[in-house]
Structures are given as C-alpha cells and as structure tokens.
Amino acid sequence: MTQSETLFAEAQKYIPGGVNSPVRAFKGVGGTPLFFKHAEGAYLYDEDDQRYIDYIGSWGPMILGHGNQTIKDALHAQVDQGIGYGAPTALETEMAKKVCELVPSIDLVRMVNSGTEATMSAVRLARGYTGRDKIVKFEGCYHGHVDSLLVKAGSGALTLGVPNSPGIPASLAEHTLTLTFNDIDSVRETFARMGDDIAAIIVEPVAGNMNCIPPVPGFLEGLREVCDEHGTVLIFDEVMTGFRVALGGAQGLYGVTPDLTALGKVIGGGLPVGAFGGKREIMEHISPLGPVYQAGTLSGNPLAMCAGLATLNAISEPGFHDRLTQKTNAVRDGLKEAADSTGIPLAVQSAGAMFGFFFTDAPRITRFDQVMACDVERFKKFFQGMLKEGIYLAPSAFEAGFTSIALTDDDIHQTTEAARRVMARL
Numbered sequence: 001m002t003q004s005e006t007l008f009a010e011a012q013k014y015i016p017g018g019v020n021s022p023v024r025a026f027k028g029v030g031g032t033p034l035f036f037k038h039a040e041g042a043y044l045y046d047e048d049d050q051r052y053i054d055y056i057g058s059w060g061p062m063i064l065g066h067g068n069q070t071i072k073d074a075l076h077a078q079v080d081q082g083i084g085y086g087a088p089t090a091l092e093t094e095m096a097k098k099v100c101e102l103v104p105s106i107d108l109v110r111m112v113n114s115g116t117e118a119t120m121s122a123v124r125l126a127r128g129y130t131g132r133d134k135i136v137k138f139e140g141c142y143h144g145h146v147d148s149l150l151v152k153a154g155s156g157a158l159t160l161g162v163p164n165s166p167g168i169p170a171s172l173a174e175h176t177l178t179l180t181f182n183d184i185d186s187v188r189e190t191f192a193r194m195g196d197d198i199a200a201i202i203v204e205p206v207a208g209n210m211n212c213i214p215p216v217p218g219f220l221e222g223l224r225e226v227c228d229e230h231g232t233v234l235i236f237d238e239v240m241t242g243f244r245v246a247l248g249g250a251q252g253l254y255g256v257t258p259d260l261t262a263l264g265k266v267i268g269g270g271l272p273v274g275a276f277g278g279k280r281e282i283m284e285h286i287s288p289l290g291p292v293y294q295a296g297t298l299s300g301n302p303l304a305m306c307a308g309l310a311t312l313n314a315i316s317e318p319g320f321h322d323r324l325t326q327k328t329n330a331v332r333d334g335l336k337e338a339a340d341s342t343g344i345p346l347a348v349q350s351a352g353a354m355f356g357f358f359f360t361d362a363p364r365i366t367r368f369d370q371v372m373a374c375d376v377e378r379f380k381k382f383f384q385g386m387l388k389e390g391i392y393l394a395p396s397a398f399e400a401g402f403t404s405i406a407l408t409d410d411d412i413h414q415t416t417e418a419a420r421r422v423m424a425r426l
C-alpha cells in the first residue's frame, strides 16, 4: 500500500468519508485521494514523496504559489505579536481599505471566515434590505453550503449527484428560483412574472463550479438591467473569481457593477477567510449599524488578515495579472494542442487565471446542459493518467482549474507533453 492509501484507510475510521470536504475524496474520478505533506512554489509533495504540478492551488487561494516568503514572514511576525484578540485591530481596517480600493463597487466590507459565510450573509442582507424572500440562482453554480443556495448546486454536490441536498426544508428551498446560466431570456421571463417579489440574484460571474464557463456577452449586463428595473439586489459571488480573473475581479473584467459582492479564497492567502461588501446604503443594514444580524468569533482574525493583505499587496504589483493570464492561456492552449495532435475532441476555455476543459465535440460550452453532455468517463481516464504523470488537476469534471504565478514555462511545457502522452492512450 502507498502512504496515501494507508492514511486514507485510517482517516475513514474517524472522519466521514475520510475527508473534510467531499470533492477531495476522489469519488468523481475513482481511486484514493493523495495525502500531501509539503508544498513549495507550483508543486505539491505527497506522503510517498512524489512531486505534482498543482493546478488546484488549495481550490484557488494560492495565487502566489505555495510557501510564499512574504506571506510566511507576515504570519511569523503576527504569531509573535498575538494570534487573536476578539477585538478590533488596525489590520482589519487596512484590509477593508485595500478591498474597497481594489473593488470600487464596495463602499463597506465585513470580514467573515469562509466563502459560505460570505454568500449566506449577503443573501440574508439582501432579504433584510428588500423585505422580500425569493432569490434567483443558476443551475450548476455553487455558492458554498448555504441552505437556500444548495439547490441545483454545482461543485461537489453535482459531482456526487446530490445537487438538492436532503436536510433543507422544502419551505425554504421553494424561495430559491433556479434558472439557466447564460440564458438572459429565462431571467427576463421570470422577472416579468414575479420580479417585484425577488430579493436578489446571486451569480458566479464566471461559473467555476461546473467546470469553467465565462459569461456570454449581454448576460451579466442583462442581470444588472432586470435588477435595476425591479429593485432587486444583484450579488456577484466572486469567492472564486475575486482578485483572480483580474485585480478588480470579474466585475472589473466584464465592466458590470453588482450591488453586493461575496469574496473568499485569494482574500485569505490560504487561511480561512471570506468577506462581503457593497453599496453603503445596503451595507448599513448590517448589525450593529442596522437590524440584519451577522457576527463571528474569529472574523477579522489577525493571522488571516496578515496572510490576506500580503497576498493582495503582492497581486497589486503592476503587470501581475497580465503575466498570470498569459501563463493560464498557455496551459489552456497546451491542452488544446495535445488534444488536436492526438485527435481527441476537446473544448478549452478560460477567464484570467481560471481555466477549464471539456471532452466534447462542441467548440464552446456556455450552458449547464452542455456540461452534462460531456464525456465524464474520458475525463476520469485523463485525470488518472495525468496524476501518474505528476500533474494534479481537480478531481472532478465539474471544477475549474487554477494557476499560480509560481508556474514556470517548463512546468507548462511538461503539462502539455504529459497531456499529449495521456490523450494518445485515451
């Protein structure tokens, strides 16, 4: 047995399914999840001392690569100063100021501990602000494990075939209307019937939990229009896209301004952090200023603020996102070249530093039903082949890939050549 197999067997005795988040269990691809003990730059090292080029980046936060010295120095210094006080710190204001500078639609921001808390709080705020109950989400989009949002959800819920989780009262789920991503007509039609009852639209501006699907031109703009017409709050869930697809997130990249934004992943530099923020008028409804309650024992924790700020400062360097996007485009194009040279039908797409690939004859994937028609069995074989080649991709056909600035041209070349060898055997 490998070390990972031994450790997984032991983990399953004490942890449900042996993992603390379902998609890690490799059920979407088969086999045993790898257990890691070290990470540096673009590489992960497993318990059997194998090295992997990492295209998950801890599910997005590790945009600078692993073991970044600036983040480590900031953390070491803060550990010596104090791990947490449960009281205000100057660091929190520094973080809030930085977020407001980078994301101009955010006038006020509240720190939380995960992306789930960010979206949950944003939806509660939208409901409290509008006095309405109904919300709109899109099939295949995932916004964390919030009860109201685990309806036709993507990511692990889709991978495991439970997009509508048991445990969520029907009386709550009935307030969630689920529409088709990239289909503005269905949104307009729904709003024509009941728009004045809808508190919020929540959307991943680039869908990254059903692989990677950028918005078609006019989709995000159309959401903005219907929200303006009906007094509905537009929430961009930028937990994945924030600071990744561009410094100003997807709203900066596509030029559409939401009322509220949920953030996570990169904002914590690898520590457990989320945030939500937006228009002053709406955010002033949050406690203690307003009546909508929201709180957190560890929110704004100094270690998390340090790691997050070090990351945001580093990615604010001029040219950072251009360089990262170029690397991502090279990974995306390398996969396509490998497919073309081996006669495998493959569609590739990307947005900034997120990418996806689909085993399909279709030139482009824009909708959930097209995702579901792709060849998942072929994905599984490809995933396993790449893993043997030392390339660590997301273990599900429904997750986006993430790049880091630590990725070298040689890593990308190795990835392309590995894809060519694996595809030749598919």
Ligand SMILES: Cc1ncc(COP(=O)(O)O)c(C=O)c1O
Pocket: 114, 115, 116, 117, 119, 142, 143, 144, 145, 204, 208, 209, 237, 238, 239, 240, 264, 265, 274
């Ligand atoms: C778009 C999006 N929103 C929300 C979440 C939830 O974040 P977290 O896992 O930190 O709770 C995730 C990822 O899990 C995500 O990808």
Ligand SMILES: N[C@H](C=O)CCC(=O)O
Pocket: 021, 022, 023, 024, 059, 142, 155, 156, 208, 209, 240, 399
């Ligand atoms: N798709 C999820 C977040 O973006 C994957 C993370 C997880 O569920 O563990």
